[in-house]
Amino acid sequence: MADYPKNVIQVPTYNLFREQDAGKLPVLDVRNLGIDFGGLTAVDSFNITIGPTEIAGLIGPNGAGKTTIFNLLTGVYQPTRGSVLVNGIDIKGMPVHKVNKLGIARTFQNIRLFSEMTALDNVKVGMHNEIKCSFIASLLRLPSYYRAEAAANMKAMELLDFMGLGDVADKKAGSLPYGVQRRLEIVRALATNPSIILLDEPAAGMNPSETAELMHQIRRIRDTFHIAIFLIEHDMNLVMNVCETIAVVNYGKIICKGTPEQVRQNPAVIEAYLGKEDND
């Protein structure tokens, strides 16, 4: 295990805080998380602490349990063991929509946009809990409805422009090119005002230039919104360049945590990816 800054309050020594986040409450604090499906242990003793403005990565071979971990963090699965604290609050037993309200938003490996709705409406759905306009007000089209809608439109357009999607605001989400859909999902996640967003393979299916653009955008999201980002990705170029800390999982267990350099040199990681060297 890599040892990394220890000058952090409250959290145990397994943390991976960036120095700038030291002393602050972690936005995501996962302790001893595990889940069994029947007799199969998919994730076991998964620990991670993510600081308020950290970009963390989660890598591992196919089937290592990365997406399962994301599903545990967002309340889609209820863990068999351990706990997940989002902004200090345990998400145990909460339905998915309540977990989101605590400040955790996500994108999906297989894109899940509202394909029959426009890009703008997709973002406005993300802003659902922010738009304060009662059922009656929108039914009767009271002035408060128009005010809320105008404000929502403005913010949604700003968010779309931020990711360079302003031109496709009135296009159906399902008709957009793949890379654009991926970015739209990120915008929708941002629209929920999260304090951390989980990106599940954001660069999947993107060409190198799109990936380079995405790397730039991921950093820009962190620097603009001051939020943490936790991403799963197979593109090592992206992971090594963007992430400040990386956790490597295999067979549902963390095998290494540390900075990109530490991970790159770790023998356990090399073994997980390339197999064991034969010494006969």
Place this chain on the structure above:
Amino acid sequence: MKKLLKNKTVLANARIYLLVTLGFVVMFFMNNAGMLSSSWKGYLVPICVYISLAVSLNLLVGICGELSLGHAGFMGIGAFTGIVIAALLKGKVESDFLRLLIAMVGGGILSGILGFLIGIPVLRLRGDYLAIVTLAFGEIMKNIIGNLYAGTDNNGFHMAVTTTKMALGDGGKYIINGPMGATGVQKLATFPMGFLLVLFTLFVVLNLVNSKEGRAIKAVRDNRIAAESVGINVTAFRMKAFVVSAVLAGMAGALFGLNYSSITASKFNFNTSINILVFVVMGGMGNILGSVISATVLYVLPEAMRSLEDYRLILYAVVLILVMLFTWSPKVKEKVAIVSDKFSRMFKKKEVETNG
């Protein structure tokens, strides 16, 4: 561009209201001028009722994406509630119009409450399972109403669900007489009220669709998991759509019930539910204007073909198949797109001219 987006929906909605109002005005004056045959006069209120039913079911099936086969059940609840309320208020409320209005609101409210209660267990299900359970609900409602007795005697109002006839005391008068249904109903329904009902239904559904709630409902339809992940309480929004749809169906049912001097529970059976669903499917899922048009045409069509006797249902089926085939054909779609494009260009030109 934002303005354009907003104008688009406003324009589309205005078109629906305009069409409905135009239809009403034409029929109203033709009716007053005595240009309508007696059978056509009889179609007016049911057309309004079926438009409301189709639009409210479209909210559930097309916009929320939940297949419900029990819409006639809510219609039946509304109808018999409306009949009872109208009968009880006789002599207490002078104005027929007001009495009808109260009956419709009452029918809507009771239907909505039942929709909520049924929604609690039913909305745990999805897709085919939901369809089956709502089908069962419709049949249960039909059978309960079929065994419902309600009446007044000197001691006041009595109501019971029994298989044996409920006895009434001195001065007894049945409002709902079990399997014989409601007889001697005062026909309160009027065409203008039907028009108001259609307007109200459109107002509720269109405003709902183009609001925060409507977006959430559509999001749940498009991708439930994603909707949850952005903080939408999926169950709550399915419930909202279900209850709103039930209330509107109840109100339409009350108007329907008060349009005939006698009516039995068997009218609100599975066939009626399917008919309403056919209106929705033909008009296009989620297409409100489509529902309005298809409900009108498909209601009038079999009625107008009554002179063909037994052949009319065969013809009706053939028409349904042809419509389905044609609207799905890519070639026809292309042509429709060209025509609508031309129309919208004409509109835009006019707009530019008036603006300039």
